[in-house]
Amino acid sequence: KDLIHLMGLTNVQQVHLEGFDCLSDIGLKPFSTTPTSVERLVLKHCQDLNEECLTSVGRMTHLTSLHLVHSAYDEVPIFDNESLHHLNSLVALKSLSLFYVLEDPSDLRDLWGLASLETLNIALEDELDKEDVDYLCRTTILPMFGSLQKLRIFSEDGMTYSCRIGKLEVEFAPFTFGDLVYLE
Numbered sequence: 001k002d003l004i005h006l007m008g009l010t011n012v013q014q015v016h017l018e019g020f021d022c023l024s025d026i027g028l029k030p031f032s033t034t035p036t037s038v039e040r041l042v043l044k045h046c047q048d049l050n051e052e053c054l055t056s057v058g059r060m061t062h063l064t065s066l067h068l069v070h071s072a073y074d075e076v077p078i079f080d081n082e083s084l085h086h087l088n089s090l091v092a093l094k095s096l097s098l099f100y101v102l103e104d105p106s107d108l109r110d111l112w113g114l115a116s117l118e119t120l121n122i123a124l125e126d127e128l129d130k131e132d133v134d135y136l137c138r139t140t141i142l143p144m145f146g147s148l149q150k151l152r153i154f155s156e157d158g159m160t161y162s163c164r165i166g167k168l169e170v171e172f173a174p175f176t177f178g179d180l181v182y183l184e
Contacts, residue, residue, distance in 0.1 A: 018044040040065040058086030067097035088113025097121035123154040137165040
């Protein structure tokens with residue numbers, strides 16, 4: 001609620017919120033109303049993130065970079081299909097991070113509107129093996145995200161390595177609570 005006091009701000013280009021618990025649609029409203037033109041939004045370790053916040057995020061049509069970064073130990077909801085659909089209005093989005101908010105990697109199919117996406121970073125509860133990643137890339141990622149150049153898959157126990165699947169560069173990397181990661 002305290003973020004509501006920021007309603008009068010204009011020309012905010014970057015917002016980085018870390019550790020804001022119970023963030024909701026109302027809390028993000030100051031950044032999703034005109035004349036605000038937020039281009040980069042990072043929500044890191046925002047526990048109990050309300051699924052309704054994606055409604056406000058979906059109204060941030062100037063976003064080119066969106067990062068929802070959590071650890072496996074954070075209390076965050078799994079976003080359902082309806083919630084993910086709000087992100088489809090972000091047609092200028094070039095970089096997206098979804099850490100521990102997807103039930104299954106196939107949920108990425110719900111993001112059909114992100115035609116400009118160039119970098120996708122994901123972290124999932126269940127670790128993907130090389131065969132899973134190859135299948136995901138060929139059936140979901142490559143057909144859906146024609147502009148995608150880089151897919152990064154983070155996991156708690158992962159090793160660092162990279163490969164190519166078609167034109168897509170795929171990187172695997174470990175990620176644990178408190179790690180700094182390059183997301184762009």
